[in-house]
Amino acid sequence: MSDTKKTAEPGEAVIPRQAAAEGDAAERDVLLRVEGLTKHFPIKKGILQRQVGAVKAVDGIDFEVRKGETLGVVGESGCGKSTMGRVITRLQDPTGGSITFEGQDITRLRTGQMRPLRRDIQMIFQDPYGSLNPRHTIGSIVSAPFRLQGVEPEGGVKKEVQRLLELVGLSPEHFNRYPHEFSGGQRQRIGIARALALKPKLVVADEPVSALDVSIQAQVVNLLDDLQQELGLTYVIIAHDLSVVRHVSDRIAVMYLGKIVELADREALYKAPMHPYTKALMSAVPIPDPKRRGQKSERILLRGDVPSPISPPTGCRFHTRCWKATEICKTTEPQLVELIPGQRVACHHPENFADQAPQDTVLLSAAKEAIELVPDAVLEESAEQTATAAPEEPEPAATTEPAPEAKTETPAKTEAETPAKTEAETPAETETPATAEANSPSPEAASVEAPAPGEEPPAK
Amino acid sequence: MTELSKTGVATGEPVAAGKTPEAFLDVRDLKVHFPTDDGLVKSVDGLTFSLDKGKTLAIVGESGSGKSVTSLAIMGLHRLGSRGKNVRMSGEIWLNGKELVNADPDEVRRLRGREMAMIFQDPLSAMHPYYKVGDQIVEAYRTHHKVSRKVARARAVEMLDRVGIPEPGKRVDSYPHEFSGGMRQRAMIAMSLVNNPELLIADEPTTALDVTVQAQILDLIRDLQKEFGSAVVMITHDLGVVAEIADDVLVMYGGRCVERGRADEVFETPQHPYTWGLLGSMPRIDRETSERLIPVKGQPPSLINVPSGCAFHPRCPYADIPKENVTRTVRPELQQVEGGHWSACHLSAEDRTRIWTEEIAPKL
Numbered sequence: 001m002s003d004t005k006k007t008a009e010p011g012e013a014v015i016p017r018q019a020a021a022e023g024d025a026a027e028r029d030v031l032l033r034v035e036g037l038t039k040h041f042p043i044k045k046g047i048l049q050r051q052v053g054a055v056k057a058v059d060g061i062d063f064e065v066r067k068g069e070t071l072g073v074v075g076e077s078g079c080g081k082s083t084m085g086r087v088i089t090r091l092q093d094p095t096g097g098s099i100t101f102e103g104q105d106i107t108r109l110r111t112g113q114m115r116p117l118r119r120d121i122q123m124i125f126q127d128p129y130g131s132l133n134p135r136h137t138i139g140s141i142v143s144a145p146f147r148l149q150g151v152e153p154e155g156g157v158k159k160e161v162q163r164l165l166e167l168v169g170l171s172p173e174h175f176n177r178y179p180h181e182f183s184g185g186q187r188q189r190i191g192i193a194r195a196l197a198l199k200p201k202l203v204v205a206d207e208p209v210s211a212l213d214v215s216i217q218a219q220v221v222n223l224l225d226d227l228q229q230e231l232g233l234t235y236v237i238i239a240h241d242l243s244v245v246r247h248v249s250d251r252i253a254v255m256y257l258g259k260i261v262e263l264a265d266r267e268a269l270y271k272a273p274m275h276p277y278t279k280a281l282m283s284a285v286p287i288p289d290p291k292r293r294g295q296k297s298e299r300i301l302l303r304g305d306v307p308s309p310i311s312p313p314t315g316c317r318f319h320t321r322c323w324k325a326t327e328i329c330k331t332t333e334p335q336l337v338e339l340i341p342g343q344r345v346a347c348h349h350p351e352n353f354a355d356q357a358p359q360d361t362v363l364l365s366a367a368k369e370a371i372e373l374v375p376d377a378v379l380e381e382s383a384e385q386t387a388t389a390a391p392e393e394p395e396p397a398a399t400t401e402p403a404p405e406a407k408t409e410t411p412a413k414t415e416a417e418t419p420a421k422t423e424a425e426t427p428a429e430t431e432t433p434a435t436a437e438a439n440s441p442s443p444e445a446a447s448v449e450a451p452a453p454g455e456e457p458p459a460k
Numbered sequence: 461m462t463e464l465s466k467t468g469v470a471t472g473e474p475v476a477a478g479k480t481p482e483a484f485l486d487v488r489d490l491k492v493h494f495p496t497d498d499g500l501v502k503s504v505d506g507l508t509f510s511l512d513k514g515k516t517l518a519i520v521g522e523s524g525s526g527k528s529v530t531s532l533a534i535m536g537l538h539r540l541g542s543r544g545k546n547v548r549m550s551g552e553i554w555l556n557g558k559e560l561v562n563a564d565p566d567e568v569r570r571l572r573g574r575e576m577a578m579i580f581q582d583p584l585s586a587m588h589p590y591y592k593v594g595d596q597i598v599e600a601y602r603t604h605h606k607v608s609r610k611v612a613r614a615r616a617v618e619m620l621d622r623v624g625i626p627e628p629g630k631r632v633d634s635y636p637h638e639f640s641g642g643m644r645q646r647a648m649i650a651m652s653l654v655n656n657p658e659l660l661i662a663d664e665p666t667t668a669l670d671v672t673v674q675a676q677i678l679d680l681i682r683d684l685q686k687e688f689g690s691a692v693v694m695i696t697h698d699l700g701v702v703a704e705i706a707d708d709v710l711v712m713y714g715g716r717c718v719e720r721g722r723a724d725e726v727f728e729t730p731q732h733p734y735t736w737g738l739l740g741s742m743p744r745i746d747r748e749t750s751e752r753l754i755p756v757k758g759q760p761p762s763l764i765n766v767p768s769g770c771a772f773h774p775r776c777p778y779a780d781i782p783k784e785n786v787t788r789t790v791r792p793e794l795q796q797v798e799g800g801h802w803s804a805c806h807l808s809a810e811d812r813t814r815i816w817t818e819e820i821a822p823k824l
Contacts, residue, residue, distance in 0.1 A: 281671060
């Protein structure tokens with residue numbers, strides 16, 4: 001893990017904003033640093049409650065949050081992004097790794113030791129219905145932080161709470177009302193007011209707008225934006241909606257199965273994503289423009305579901321669903337390295353950049369089945385980008401290789417939807433037993449949609 | 461007789477009651493009201509639309525705008541059991557020449573599942589946790605077909621295969637909890653399509669799913685629609701999904717239709733301030749990020765005390781623009797913009813065009 005960090009370190013100073021800053025200054029700029037963070041939930045069985053395995057929700061992630069920025073974290077459900085949020089706020093204890101907040105190691109602090117720090121680290125929760133006690137008034141909910149921390153704000157608690165309510169766009173008269181009298185958007189504002197009561201330095205927001213209607217969602221997004229500018233807050237915003245994350249974040253971390261696969265500035269990430277997963281994820285977002293419909297060429301459709309975090313695939317965790325996967329992806333785990341300044345990616349065959357393992361040309365059989373539709377255009381474009389990014393590369397064969405493989409499939413599919421599909425799927429299934437035996441640690445490699453062994457209970 | 465545009469949106473206002481319509485699905489002045497202790501909840505208050513076979517209509521709106529109530533009304537699910545006492549329905553729903561609102565519940569039951577089927581938002585609560593997935597599909601098939609268990613089971617396996625579930629022969633004996641979210645949604649689609657229904661109503665079919673799975677499911681619905689030629693009513697709040705799949709769009713607010721038309725018309729030249737608000741409050745992944753979103757201020761209206769006049773007026777930034785010959789307390793009726801594009805707004809056509817092209821569109 002420390003390797004990754006070291007390679008990443010010099011690059012940080014090159015990021016425009018900090019161009020002038022020395023490494024030391026950059027270090028001072030970091031509010032929260034996370035290194036090799038893991039969180040495993042044990043699975044216990046039998047009367048002795050022996051541990052038989054673990055759900056590796058977060059499995060070794062490194063990142064840092066700089067003062068005043070917004071770090072967005074995206075990923076599919078089950079990728080560990082919420083667990084990550086709860087661990088960095090120490091609502092759950094990490095299994096390993098370290099969390100440093102303002103230069104202080106908070107990884108192993110006890111509850112009592114953590115308490116003074118709670119002023120600086122606050123959380124906004126997803127569900128505005130579950131996160132407010134229905135038997136308390138708004139006044140008592142928003143003043144709870146003052147009570148618990150023994151803080152006496154200037155002008156008294158009530159006045160301060162009313163100021164906070166106004167700050168988030170509620171009326172001070174709401175002081176004596178109960179949560180059920182408010183709509184979802186208003187409740188979320190109450191949660192935000194509570195989180196801001198003690199003027200925290202870091203606010204971790206777990207899906208702050210996903211439970212809200214679109215029109216209300218925009219109100220809350222704008223509110224978070226205003227508050228950041230007014231109070232100089234630092235946010236970690238966890239969300240599954242890529243459009244929202246893009247709107248609010250300065251930098252974005254993409255998570256897959258407990259790992260960060262790409263971490264980059266917003267513009268770089270959305271303009272030229274380097275990890276195939278990022279690319280697939282972004283291409284799947286429906287665009288509100290009917291004229292673009294039918295332009296399937298832009299879409300990469302991943303098949304199947306995320307593998308189980310109980311027994312994640314070997315090597316690169318994405319190789320079971322990746323159309324570029326080769327042998328090395330199955331055996332060697334790619335490290336998160338800074339390939340271009342400000343953009344860290346963990347991939348052997350990144351998009352928009354020179355191939356990291358061009359000698360490895362053997363395409364995994366799984367890769368052919370991994371996606372439903374990668375049209376020629378996308379593959380050619382992807383190969384081209386890789387080629388132009390690395391003109392001196394002797395043989396960019398590894399990336400051009402997948403193209404013809406998939407090409408044979410695609411036209412057939414557009415002509416005759418059904419037969420092509422069955423053809424494409426049958427070999428994958430017939431292959432499953434053989435490959436699974438030969439390669440027991442990752443049977444998912446053979447058939448993407450086949451469930452992981454841990455997921456398949458006997459249906460008797 | 462209702463005049464039809466090329467896309468299947470009825471261009472005329474409701475025709476004389478009782479006449480059989482030409483369109484496959486024709487809803488006329490549908491009202492669904494629920495009497496409660498607090499007052500009468502007017503969930504749907506005069507909704508008219510029609511849909512042809514092979515077409516997709518998307519109904520868009522915020523929570524509480526009456527979109528789901530509309531779909532349940534078409535399926536005849538409001539009048540089941542004890543719930544039937546607490547609902548007041550009026551208007552007409554014509555499906556393939558048969559009227560459903562005043563029809564005998566037994567008759568509707570024979571249609572339900574066979575001619576019209578529904579995909580629900582949350583497949584975990586829509587499927588019975590106690591029965592195997594296959595058995596539930598078999599039940600749906602045998603209700604409408606006099607076939608043996610074996611034949612029905614073969615049909616269930618075939619359908620699971622068709623919706624892309626791997627090893628359907630094995631998975632047919634799984635329980636719903638053994639499936640992942642995406643697979644469960646696929647199984648539910650298999651269940652609703654087992655009888656080749658001609659009308660498929662999908663109520664937020666992808667809201668609970670990840671984007672990658674959402675893309676799979678939307679593709680699946682589109683492919684199946686092409687194959688079976690069914691009419692699809694897609695209920696959603698995600699304009700991205702609408703643009704992806706819909707031929708026609710109907711925007712609902714406060715239980716009424718405020719705008720409807722072809723999808724490209726509604727996205728290109730939206731006519732209602734609420735539609736502008738929806739478009740403005742969506743962060744877009746395909747555009748340069750604008751500094752701020754343009755939210756719709758305020759809260760959705762209570763369906764018990766719907767604001768007088770235009771239900772949207774308390775939230776409308778253009779409500780104060782002077783309008784000729786308009787009383788503010790009068791509710792605006794749907795007016796034809798052009799072709800099959802209708803909108804219910806007091807603003808004059810010139811004002812709307814000016815506001816959209818000068819104020820709204822550049823900011824999106």
